[in-house]
Amino acid sequence: MxxxxxxxxxxxxxxxxxxxxxxxxxxxxxxxxxxxxxxxxxxxxxxxxxxxxxxxxxxxxxxxxxxxxxxxxxxxxxxxxxxxxxxxxxxxxxxxxxxxxxxxxxxxxxxxxxxxxxxxxxxxxxxxxxxxxxxxxxxxxxxxxxxxxxxxxxxxxxxxxxxxxxxxxxxxxxxxxxxxxxxxxxxxxxxxxxTASDWDVSGAHMAERCALFVIICLGEAILVSGRTFSELPFSTLTAVVFATGFVGTVAMWWLYFRFGHERAAHRIEHDETPGSLARQAFTYAHIPILAGIIVHAVAVEFMFSNPHETGDLGVIASVLGGSGLFLAGNLWFKGATSGRLPLSHLAGLVLLILLAFIAPFIELYLAGVLATAVLIIVAAWEYRSLSGQAVGHTVH
Structure with missing residues (x-):
């Protein structure tokens, strides 16, 4: 008993x-x-x-x-x-x-x-x-x-x-x-x-748990934008920064959930060694995704407080680094669960590297706008490439 x-x-x-x-x-x-x-x-x-x-x-x-x-x-x-x-x-x-x-x-x-x-x-x-x-x-x-x-x-x-x-x-x-x-x-x-065969996991459960954690992190980025915006006098510039932070967060949500989350669940459920794949895709690959969202939230705070600042390499690193970490994490995550690295994400990382050469010479809020534009370009590229294909069972 x-x-x-x-x-x-x-x-x-x-x-x-x-x-x-x-x-x-x-x-x-x-x-x-x-x-x-x-x-x-x-x-x-x-x-x-x-x-x-x-x-x-x-x-x-x-x-x-x-x-x-x-x-x-x-x-x-x-x-x-x-x-x-x-x-x-x-x-x-x-x-x-x-x-x-x-x-x-x-x-x-x-x-x-x-x-x-x-x-x-x-x-x-x-x-x-x-x-x-x-x-x-x-x-x-x-x-x-x-x-x-x-x-x-x-x-x-x-x-x-x-x-x-x-x-x-x-x-x-x-x-x-x-x-x-x-x-x-x-x-x-x-x-x-x-051994890998010891870890018999449910891909659907792990995918949903990690997706919910990503939602928590994205929610914090939204809260930072909303809270800071509410505390500042309204102006065209604060509205631009607010919109930049919000659109960047939405782009992150799209990149993670449109072609990544459910495909990962499907792949792990049907993999011969689900534990090994889950360890790579969820235990490790989600770390830069999490870090990228947190750094993005910090960058939005900096853009609100010092939108016209130029030349501060540390602050610029937060603006570009948030998007870069997030794309790198998704590159790892999607590569592990699809068997190939998404070209759109690789291109996005190259664009951010190129942007790093001009970012010290432009105002901080403009760097933020351009970093968000990179996320939008990557999302549009991926959607155009995959929307007509059957990606596991995730394309609706």
């Missing part, structure tokens, strides 16, 4: 709700709306090379704790009470993590690290217990994952106790270990390592 109960915590693959994203998963994501907002504000407030490195590290950490949870709920059923309890606890810890972001490299370093480690290790140990009698391969996998997270957690906590550069170094080591884990199969002496 105990074994049956534990099996009951798992999703039933192939059932009508086996790939469904539940309302609790959507509720869980609300915490990360706050996280993304905190990250974009932290980057804008400390826009220096060191500040960018710190914000980047925290972005990687936030993404990692979210994507690991998405993988776990691919197997565990959030409609089961024990899994619900686990997710609610993770939400509370995620709220603590998010609230600590502005002072993570100050007085709240230990709070940030403690919340992160509790989320990662606690969720992994819970899953290990949940799958123990239901799936021997997943049980071994989560034993390996727990081992890696416990070891990296030592560096997270040590960093929280240290200060300044020592904290940054300790956390970079911890993050490097965690990001190397999936690519190395979470190899542990005595336990071996995972």
């Amino acid at each position: 105990t074994e049956t109960k534990k099996r009951d915590w798992l999703r039933v693959k192939g059932s009508p709700g086996g790939s469904k994203v539940t309302f609790l998963e959507l509720f869980f994501d609300l915490v990360f709306v706050f996280s993304i907002s905190q990250l974009s504000h932290a980057l804008a407030a400390h826009y220096t090379p060191l500040g960018a490195l710190e914000a980047g590290l925290m972005t990687f950490a936030v993404w990692w704790v979210w994507i690991f949870t998405a993988w776990v709920t691919n197997w565990l059923d959030p409609d089961k009470m024990p899994v619900r309890g686990m997710l609610v606890v993770l939400m509370l810890l995620g709220l603590v993590l998010s609230a600590s972001i502005p002072e993570a490299f100050g007085d709240k370093g230990l709070l940030f690290a403690g919340a992160y480690v509790l989320m990662q290790v606690g969720r992994s140990l819970f899953t290990t217990y949940a799958v123990k009698q239901a799936s021997a391969s997943n049980y071994r996998n989560f034993l390996r994952i727990s081992t890696w997270l416990i070891v990296s957690g030592i560096f997270w906590i040590a960093g929280g106790l240290l200060e300044h550069e020592a904290r940054l170094i300790a956390w970079l080591v911890a993050l490097a270990m965690e990001y190397a884990g999936p690519a190395s199969g979470f190899a542990v002496p005595g336990f071996g390592k995972s």
Whole structure:
């Protein structure tokens, strides 16, 4: 009877709700709306090379704790009470993590690290217990994952106790270990390592979960534009910047969802090793997509505050870098799930590189307009190229 109960915590693959994203998963994501907002504000407030490195590290950490949870709920059923309890606890810890972001490299370093480690290790140990009698391969996998997270957690906590550069170094080591884990199969002496065939995932569930996270990030970009626009006196220039930020965000939405999201779900569902493809397409390729949207939101803030500025290479990097990171991430994502790199995205990256040569000599808002124009060109090119083709089952 105990074994049956534990099996009951798992999703039933192939059932009508086996790939469904539940309302609790959507509720869980609300915490990360706050996280993304905190990250974009932290980057804008400390826009220096060191500040960018710190914000980047925290972005990687936030993404990692979210994507690991998405993988776990691919197997565990959030409609089961024990899994619900686990997710609610993770939400509370995620709220603590998010609230600590502005002072993570100050007085709240230990709070940030403690919340992160509790989320990662606690969720992994819970899953290990949940799958123990239901799936021997997943049980071994989560034993390996727990081992890696416990070891990296030592560096997270040590960093929280240290200060300044020592904290940054300790956390970079911890993050490097965690990001190397999936690519190395979470190899542990005595336990071996995972293989691609061990990770039988639902492509539809992973695609929808990641799509919802992208929506959260795009929503933050919309909120930045709207909030800043409402606080400034109306003028033709502020209207232009507002429209630029909005159109750029819509172009990002179009590029990701029109030919990428559902095709990825279809490809992974029918791939012989879905776990390997999902790891590349979702676990790793979405990182530059996420970073690009956050940097785009920061760039919109800069365009509102200093629209006539010229020559500031750091600020220009945010304007062009947001679009560039987003296109690079989509290039990786679509290449992994379609088997070929989209020429339109490659051309867009070339246009942004060329734009970088003239951007220092034009006003910031004009650079933003041109970067948005590049996104529109890429979207139009891709639509023209693919709209008449059957892309998986996604063209309607």
